[in-house]
Amino acid sequence: MSADATAGAATIPDRALIGYLPIGFPDLETSIDAAIALVENGVGVLELGLPYSDPVMDGLAIQKATQAALQAGFRVRDVFAAVEAIRGRVEVPTLVMTYWNPVVQYGVDRFARDLRDAGGAGLITPDITPDAAADWIATSEQQDLARVFLAAPTSSDERLRETVRSSRGFVYAVSTMGITGARQDVDAAARTLVGRLRTAGATGPDTIPACVGIGISTPGQVAEVLGYADGAIVGSALVTALAEHGVSGLARTAAELAQGTDR
Template sequence: MAGNVELLGSVLARAKEEGRSALVGYLPAGFPTVDAGVRAVTAMVEGGCDIVEVGLPHSDPVLDGPVIQTADDIALRGGVRIADVVRTVREAHAATGAPVLCMTYWNPVDRYGPERFAAELAEAGGAGCILPDLPVEESEVWRKAAEQHGLATVFVVAPSSRDERLARITAVGTGFVYAASLMGVTGTRESVGEQAQDLVRRTRATTALPVCVGLGVSDADQAAQVARFADGVIVGSAFVKRLLDAPDLETGLAGVRTLAGELAEGVRRRG
């Protein structure tokens, strides 16, 4: 079964036609539990997310800040496995029809088997994979498997990426480009600065792929600020925090749905 890379492209194109950025939400699978995680991802789409990223929890998430590290730890202590990640993708996509990507570090995929992982992700209806720590020079095995199964391969670029490096990355990436808004780890920030806008400008000079910005967006005003210059606004830690801070699951799910609605309004406001 082919993946949903075409669906991902059509959703991003539709947002552009509507004169707005797409809203992309992130949650790790298995958090707070596998079943609750499926419900939370579904609530994000119901609230207004166009696209969702399901994280594969990792014991050493070097690019993630304390909020997502806490959620990953809860998921890992709960015994989450790759099969649970695939199940989360499958059930979230089936429930919402939205494009669902997996965001993962390379090591778990490498150990599991890139071909096997791509096949199972595609069979579940996944749209692609975001691989923040996989160098393009070492990505051929994965990219071939992803292409064979109709999956996007999304690479991450950072403000430190030189123009020639950006061109090398965007030449082989598909789906969209994930632009990290600042140097450092994930987490909410007081502001999402000029570095992000400059990175989007430089990235667009190398590719026609949509450029989505993540790291630091936590509320509607910040979403509107980023939406002025990005094709997509990616939010993760703020959603995780709603679940972490909630006294019970139902309150957390309501908080996730509400936040998605506020952010969806923000990406339409654009500043």
């Protein structure tokens, strides 16, 4: 992957380990400390989840964490406070993963400005497709923010080409159909999907990277994914570690997963 494959703050490192945590879990300050612990233990890109009342793609561990954040009083404005606090302490690309409705309710232009001003790199938007995202595409261009769309094994070749054309930062390749959650075996469909994205122009020199997520939970799986993709995205395994063992346990889990980037 070229170092110039993406723009500005959205540039991701080679062989990236991307770590997901929900903002506000178990509380706002701890979620900030947890995100910083990820970076200090080998995570190269942060994906911060905006808690939402109807997380249709998320597995049980993430659902429980986001519901706990909401019950603790999470508000959308907390996203920007968290991003600003994190970026004040570590220098890594920090993206927000959010369902689209909270952005619309907050105001697309306002959300983009506030995210940019906080030091955020962009958005990962799992429930909108490029053909329905004209407002976001225009706004993200104006604010110089990454826009990460998802590609699935069931996507048509034309949809993959459209996703590649419209994404900025990287393409999120969904390794298997269904909700998020750790799995013993990362679906072999991920390798096929990344190959199709290569054909569509998603990876290679001077082109946008493809990063694989959903189901990655071990250093071996990180290494396996990085054998054919530009990044490995881990969510549920990290959320579970934080829920069960606190920030110190999360740090140990992140360090173990980061070993997979060296293989």
